[in-house]
Amino acid sequence: MLLTILSLTGLTLLLAYVAVIHRCLSAWNALSEWKLPCELAPQTYISVLVPARDEASHIGRLLDTLARQHYPQEKFEVIVIDDHSTDGTAERVEQYPFGNLRLLRLAEHLGPGKHILSYKKEALELGIKQAKGTLILTTDADCEAPPYWLASHAAFYEATGAQIIAAPVLFHREKNRLQRFQSLDFIGMMAVTGAGIQSRFLYMANGANLSFTKAFFQEVGGYAGNRQYASGDDIFLIQKAAEWAPDKVAFLKSRDAVVHSLAMPDLKRFVAQRLRWGTKNSSYKDWRITAVLGLVFLLCWFILALPLFGWYSLGLAWALLMGKGLADYLLLSTAASFFGRAALLRGFWLLEGMHVLYIAVVGLLSVLVKRYEWKGRRVR
Numbered sequence: 001m002l003l004t005i006l007s008l009t010g011l012t013l014l015l016a017y018v019a020v021i022h023r024c025l026s027a028w029n030a031l032s033e034w035k036l037p038c039e040l041a042p043q044t045y046i047s048v049l050v051p052a053r054d055e056a057s058h059i060g061r062l063l064d065t066l067a068r069q070h071y072p073q074e075k076f077e078v079i080v081i082d083d084h085s086t087d088g089t090a091e092r093v094e095q096y097p098f099g100n101l102r103l104l105r106l107a108e109h110l111g112p113g114k115h116i117l118s119y120k121k122e123a124l125e126l127g128i129k130q131a132k133g134t135l136i137l138t139t140d141a142d143c144e145a146p147p148y149w150l151a152s153h154a155a156f157y158e159a160t161g162a163q164i165i166a167a168p169v170l171f172h173r174e175k176n177r178l179q180r181f182q183s184l185d186f187i188g189m190m191a192v193t194g195a196g197i198q199s200r201f202l203y204m205a206n207g208a209n210l211s212f213t214k215a216f217f218q219e220v221g222g223y224a225g226n227r228q229y230a231s232g233d234d235i236f237l238i239q240k241a242a243e244w245a246p247d248k249v250a251f252l253k254s255r256d257a258v259v260h261s262l263a264m265p266d267l268k269r270f271v272a273q274r275l276r277w278g279t280k281n282s283s284y285k286d287w288r289i290t291a292v293l294g295l296v297f298l299l300c301w302f303i304l305a306l307p308l309f310g311w312y313s314l315g316l317a318w319a320l321l322m323g324k325g326l327a328d329y330l331l332l333s334t335a336a337s338f339f340g341r342a343a344l345l346r347g348f349w350l351l352e353g354m355h356v357l358y359i360a361v362v363g364l365l366s367v368l369v370k371r372y373e374w375k376g377r378r379v380r
Contacts (some may be wrong), residue, residue, distance in 0.1 A: 027195035048132030055141035207234035278366025
């Protein structure tokens with residue numbers, strides 16, 4: 001009787017998971033690849049916002065890639081908002097030889113003794129207030145942008161009229177298995193993000209590659225209602241947009257628009273990063289995201305817990321792992337091929353096992369842990 005109950009429960013979870021992955025794969029394949037027009041004459045003025053805290057060792061590379069953009073110099077600006085850095089980030093920006101670059105110091109714009117919960121949202125709002133652009137484009141200080149990044153966002157915005165545009169963020173320069181795992185995981189996240197927006201089923205985004213019009217940001221009230229969370233500037237904003245006008249939300253599926261960052265170099269920093277992301281999971285207004293996250297969490301825990309019921313449950317655990325792995329492989333191989341990273345699939349089954357363990361452990365910690373330290377701050 002117990003084995004029957006376990007089998008039916010496991011099969012139900014697996015079938016639901018496979019259905020979600022199939023829907024994502026179908027939507028990803030249906031999402032057309034965006035290609036820049038042959039004759040590009042952009043009209044949009046863009047303000048690139050870069051909130052930065054203690055990023056002196058990284059921000060130079062980002063500024064190099066922004067200075068080399070194939071976009072008219074007179075049609076964009078870069079605003080770095082320094083968030084109380086102590087490592088010389090602000091000084092590095094001030095010394096950078098680029099006429100389109102401005103530095104704002106968040107400390108100079110906060111009231112004395114003002115206590116806030118999300119410095120990043122405060123930094124972005126300061127940048128948006130002072131931005132001259134019609135289109136706001138956000139990224140992180142540890143990223144690198146491709147040469148046609150600005151052109152891709154501008155051309156896509158002008159052609160589609162989208163008011164908020166999510167675009168791909170990937171990791172690169174992997175040096176160990178953990179970093180390769182993160183890269184493959186992020187490719188899957190980008191595929192799910194694009195598929196979710198395409199199907200209007202799930203609305204997610206990454207603030208390292210997100211654009212929106214200044215008018216839209218003001219229309220939906222910016223980050224009002226979400227300032228109590230240290231992170232989530234990206235996903236809460238796109239969910240607001242989906243409520244406001246779902247037909248104005250789009251995903252830019254383009255290799256020319258991929259922003260690259262570095263994966264966490266070790267397990268401690270990886271867990272800290274994902275814990276920071278995960279602590280807001282229960283706060284999403286869109287029940288569909290919560291349901292999908294819950295489904296994945298339950299399936300992974302079910303696979304790990306099955307051996308506790310005896311040796312006869314091992315076969316069921318392996319069957320569920322194989323079923324989940326095959327579904328994941330179909331989605332990941334498709335997305336990895338599009339992004340030219342098919343080599344990451346080598347050793348897939350080991351990475352799949354790591355994924356099950358990661359979802360189970362970090363998912364549980366994100367429910368139990370509400371406060372954590374990030375860049376010298378205790379936040380929640």
